Amino acid sequence: MLGNQEIVQRFLQTNLQVHPDVVRYLREKKDPSLIDDILSRVPEGAVVVSPQYLPGWKREKDGERFLTDPALEVVYGHSARENGGVELKDFMYYFRDRYTQLSSIIRQRTGAMPIEALTRSTRYRQQDCTIIGMVMEVRTTANGHRIAELEDATGMLSVLFNKDRDVFADAEKLVPDEVVGVAGRLSGDGTMFFAETILRPDIPINHAPFTSKTPGKAVLVSDLHVGSNTFLLDEWNRFVDWLGDGDAEYLLIAGDCVDGIGIYPGQEKELDIANIYEQYDVLGEMLKDLPSRLQIVVAPGNHDAVRGSEPQPALPERFTQHFPKNVTLVENPCMVSLQGVHVLMYHGRSFDDLIGMIPGATYTRPDEMMEEMLRRRHLAPAYGLRTPIMAAKQDHLVISPIPEILHTGHIHICGMSRYRGVLGVNAGTWQGQTSFQKQMNIYPTPARAVVVDLQTLRPSVIDFLHGQ
Numbered sequence: 202m203l204g205n206q207e208i209v210q211r212f213l214q215t216n217l218q219v220h221p222d223v224v225r226y227l228r229e230k231k232d233p234s235l236i237d238d239i240l241s242r243v244p245e246g247a248v249v250v251s252p253q254y255l256p257g258w259k260r261e262k263d264g265e266r267f268l269t270d271p272a273l274e275v276v277y278g279h280s281a282r283e284n285g286g287v288e289l290k291d292f293m294y295y296f297r298d299r300y301t302q303l304s305s306i307i308r309q310r311t312g313a314m315p316i317e318a319l320t321r322s323t324r325y326r327q328q329d330c331t332i333i334g335m336v337m338e339v340r341t342t343a344n345g346h347r348i349a350e351l352e353d354a355t356g357m358l359s360v361l362f363n364k365d366r367d368v369f370a371d372a373e374k375l376v377p378d379e380v381v382g383v384a385g386r387l388s389g390d391g392t393m394f395f396a397e398t399i400l401r402p403d404i405p406i407n408h409a410p411f412t413s414k415t416p417g418k419a420v421l422v423s424d425l426h427v428g429s430n431t432f433l434l435d436e437w438n439r440f441v442d443w444l445g446d447g448d449a450e451y452l453l454i455a456g457d458c459v460d461g462i463g464i465y466p467g468q469e470k471e472l473d474i475a476n477i478y479e480q481y482d483v484l485g486e487m488l489k490d491l492p493s494r495l496q497i498v499v500a501p502g503n504h505d506a507v508r509g510s511e512p513q514p515a516l517p518e519r520f521t522q523h524f525p526k527n528v529t530l531v532e533n534p535c536m537v538s539l540q541g542v543h544v545l546m547y548h549g550r551s552f553d554d555l556i557g558m559i560p561g562a563t564y565t566r567p568d569e570m571m572e573e574m575l576r577r578r579h580l581a582p583a584y585g586l587r588t589p590i591m592a593a594k595q596d597h598l599v600i601s602p603i604p605e606i607l608h609t610g611h612i613h614i615c616g617m618s619r620y621r622g623v624l625g626v627n628a629g630t631w632q633g634q635t636s637f638q639k640q641m642n643i644y645p646t647p648a649r650a651v652v653v654d655l656q657t658l659r660p661s662v663i664d665f666l667h668g669q
């Protein structure tokens with residue numbers, strides 16, 4: 202961590218004054234080695250270290266000078282990350298890390314007591330206090346109340362959410378394995394905690410998202426399903442023309458790049474391209490047709506040819522030989538920075554789990570489910586259901602740091618949300634309605650792209666099915 206004082210001191214040691222923009226830059230980068238890098242650029246005899254010596258400084262056409270944030274950076278979710286094998290103890294580490302990360306976010310806003318210390322002594326009976334635990338189990342009683350078993354590193358406690366209290370609405374949305382704080386009081390006999398409030402890790406109420414200092418536009422899409430016989434080629438071609446005429450710098454694809462093979466029974470009847478390598482080769486050719494100025498980020502989804510458990514690795518080289526050079530391959534999930542604006546890309550498999558568990562959640566409202574993820578600061582809170590999760594020493598599905606944009610896909614329905622400054626975008630799909638979706642009464646909203654202005658974080662939807 203670099204403080205203002207420390208940065209100024211470092212430059213003063215070399216008899217140099219430092220411009221406030223340089224201080225701001227270094228504080229945001231949190232990388233002390235950049236100071237030496239900048240010092241090496243300052244010519245002899247200079248008195249002030251001005252922003253022109255920063256990496257990425259450029260002169261714009263009209264003579265105005267801008268401090269350019271690096272265009273595209275992968276914050277985490279690089280294609281190179283090794284995952285190694287999984288051992289039984291990794292599950293223990295995994296849940297411990299999830300608890301540590303999420304409980305420390307809650308602890309920034311409230312004090313909390315370890316469960317064991319609370320229940321061991323009679324001193325805390327019927328006293329107001331807060332505990333933080335992982336939801337081990339949650340059920341409804343015969344009288345309609347909710348009871349959750351909450352566990353922290355020291356113990357476990359039954360927590361009752363009375364159906365006649367305000368807290369009940371929040372308690373109905375509890376899902377297994379999420380980490381919550383609960384304010385309330387312990388029963389007289391010390392066996393039950395009566396809850397008054399649930400404190401989720403959440404996005405702070407005063408959260409102010411970062412915006413780019415320089416102009417920039419990102420186009421967000423997902424679920425191309427190349428190879429499917431319902432891939433919308435005409436609409437895609439209109440999109441390609443539109444990109445060619447426009448000035449967007451970035452294109453982000455949040456998974457299900459191809460339809461894949463053997464994903465569901467009978468899929469072969471719905472494929473135009475039955476070979477997985479050919480599906481990716483065709484995708485590669487499609488990406489080559491896009492303007493070369495674009496920086497393209499490609500993440501996998503559950504239809505892609507990589508391990509299904511999350512984090513899913515980036516597409517391996519054997520599938521991407523025909524991809525153009527301006528493609529960056531990333532994991533699912535991953536965090537990319539576009540001119541400093543953080544975009545958390547997550548395909549969205551866990552929507553399937555949230556829909557079954559959160560009352561009112563439906564496939565037609567991805568916006569609401571993105572908000573539920575942000576409140577829990579977790580992309581896939583419930584473990585062991587339809588979202589396979591790879592146990593590891595770290596829980597990479599925790600939402601940290603807070604992104605400016607959460608970009609998802611998977612459910613093929615366009616939806617957007619703005620939750621405490623974070624923009625949620627689910628653009629939709631480039632596949633028409635499949636026979637499975639017809640059976641399930643799911644009506645996709647295909648052939649849409651969402652453009653986000655990186656200076657304002659304002660989104661706009663472009664519909665290539667009905668217009669353009």
Ligand SMILES: [Fe+2]
Nearest residue numbers: 424457504611
């Ligand atoms: Fe999909």
